[in-house]
Amino acid sequence: xxxxxxxxxxxxxxxxxxxxxxxxxxxxxxxxxxxxxxxxxxxxxxxxxxxxxxxxxxxxxxxxxxxxxxxxxxxxxxxxxxxxxxxxxxxxxxxxxxxxxxxxxxxxxxxxxxxxxxxxxxxxxxxxxxxxxxxxxxxxxxxxxx
Numbered sequence: 001x002x003x004x005x006x007x008x009x010x011x012x013x014x015x016x017x018x019x020x021x022x023x024x025x026x027x028x029x030x031x032x033x034x035x036x037x038x039x040x041x042x043x044x045x046x047x048x049x050x051x052x053x054x055x056x057x058x059x060x061x062x063x064x065x066x067x068x069x070x071x072x073x074x075x076x077x078x079x080x081x082x083x084x085x086x087x088x089x090x091x092x093x094x095x096x097x098x099x100x101x102x103x104x105x106x107x108x109x110x111x112x113x114x115x116x117x118x119x120x121x122x123x124x125x126x127x128x129x130x131x132x133x134x135x136x137x138x139x140x141x142x143x144x145x146x
Contacts, residue, residue, distance in 0.1 A: 001058060003037060005065040006115055013038040015133070019067040029144050031077065033064050033116065034137040036089050041099075041122060041131040057102070058122045063115040064138065074146055076111035081141040086120050089133040099124050099131045106138060116140065 005014050017035040024030055041058055071077060086104040100123045107117040118136060 001039065001041070002061045002063075003039070004063040004115070006063065019070070021067065021070050024141075027143060028080075028141060029077070031067075031070065031116075031140045031142070032138070033067075033140075034135075035064075036133050036135050037062055038133050039122075039131060041124070056124045058124075060120045060122055060134075062118045062120075062136070064118055064136075065115055066112060071113065071144065075144055076113045076146075077140075077142050077144050078111045079106065079108040079116075079140050079142040082106040082108055083139040084118060085137045086118070087135045088131065089135040101134070106140070111145075 003010055003013055005011065005017075015036040015038070017033075019031070019033050021029060021031045039060065066077070082105075084104055084106045086101050088099055088101065102121040102123050104118065104120040107119065116138060118138060120134075122131065122134075124131070
């Protein structure tokens with residue numbers, strides 16, 4: 001699944017979006033992003049509350065928009081350190097289900113111009129519930145350059 005905060009058809013999936021950025025000594029900049037993303041993930045067989053299924057894994061990519069006042073035209077942000085966090089925000093259903101965030105990371109190889117790419121692997125071990133939303137918090141350290 002791929003979600004993009006800059007895509008006008010997907011913007012309604014992003015809630016409580018916040019960002020802060022500060023210039024630090026040594027020309028380093030810290031950028032912090034947080035919010036909630038509606039994913040509405042269901043494992044195969046989800047319509048049967050009591051059904052069991054083998055573990056289902058979903059790869060999730062979320063492109064988080066760079067704040068409008070962070071970079072000016074022609075600038076980019078080279079990430080040197082990233083501290084991402086993704087947590088389960090909202091589940092629905094009544095079965096005994098185990099959704100989990102298996103791992104998560106931020107793409108740091110390419111300089112950023114428009115969005116920060118957050119990647120995660122989500123798992124479910126039963127099929128009765130829906131993972132409605134995830135929460136994210138990303139702290140990035142890097143340098144802004146032309």
